[in-house]
Amino acid sequence: MKITLVAGARPNFMKIAPIIHEIERRQQQGVSLSYRLIHTGQHYDKNLSDTFFEELNIPKPNDNLDVKSGSQAAQTGAIMVGFEKELAAHPCDLVLVVGDVTSTMACTIVAKKAHIPVTHVEAGIRSGDMKMPEEINRIVTDSITDYFFTTSQQASDHLKSIGKPTTHIFFVGNVMIDTLLHNLNRLQQPSFWDELKLSKNKYFVLTLHRPSNVDGLTRFTALLSQIMEHAKGAAVVFPVHPRTQKILQDADLSFPNLHYVSPQGYLSFIYLVKHAKAVLTDSGGITEEASVLNIPCITFRDSTERPETCELGTNMLVGNDPKKIDTAFELLASGNWPKSQHIPKWDGKAAKRILDHILSLHGN
Known part of the structure; x- marks a missing residue:
């Protein structure tokens, strides 16, 4: 099974990192699974360098579409053109997108028009604020995505309320917290x-x-x-x-x-x-x-x-x-600020749940 992973900004790589680690763990177990990591280049950041990938312990992207900044329309169009070429050159069985940046929406549209199934990690969340570009990205992405991995039961319930099939919605937890918990003993004083x-x-x-x-x-x-x-x-x-x-x-x-x-x-x-x-x-x-x-x-x-x-x-x-x-x-x-309580499934195991479901859905 071939998976194309899409990231467009720094927070996306923090969400992708634990998924890559879990894929590599399954590979070591003999599971027939491979991936390509694509950086759309949506957000240019000089700190997104070799050091950044070393910190997250993930390889540099297989390709960078090098889109960089621009208006919403120009950026969306450039991402779509670049990703269409990527999928034509490197066919896959599944496209996995994360978060809610423009790349998330644009690559989902391209994959669906190429008849490739899409799974959205961090699906179903909503702010209710249509002035946020991210809210539009979430709505469009979830409207055509095939499989939904959510960070909360509330996000899952929202997807069900808009008619998404229950069998395609999976409450798995938060991959950002996977990355956080995995790196707590590696933090560096600025x-x-x-x-x-x-x-x-x-x-x-x-x-x-x-x-x-x-x-x-x-x-x-x-x-x-x-x-x-x-x-x-x-x-x-x-x-x-x-x-x-x-x-x-x-x-x-x-x-x-x-x-x-x-x-x-x-x-x-x-x-x-x-x-x-x-x-x-x-x-x-x-x-x-x-x-x-x-x-x-x-x-x-x-x-x-x-x-x-x-x-x-x-x-x-x-x-x-x-x-x-x-x-x-x-x-x-x-001194009376509310203390944090247990947040369900924010336990560092979201990526494992995601891979369990992906492999089950594809008969592995």
């Missing part, structure tokens, strides 16, 4: 740790990149100023997303305890999260990692496609509402 005089549980980690937070200079400045006021002199470490870097160049913001750093490798970033007082973010994936690590997480969004991080984890949604932000920081300062 090179700037001593220079910034960081101490465990005494600093904040900040990530912001969503247009609703960073595109408007006035709103971005107000949000960052409010965060820094609540930090009360504690260090705030801000790995700056390329999108945000452009905005910062136009902003006249100077706080002695706000430290801009370059995007971090996986092992050093998780080290930062694991030892932080709290995570401040508008990301989705980081809320999962913070919840499993039992680190308080304040999320500057009004909705989430990962409600289990709020219901069972450590995540609190505050949007751009100054009152909600104040309340969250006051709760954090009180």
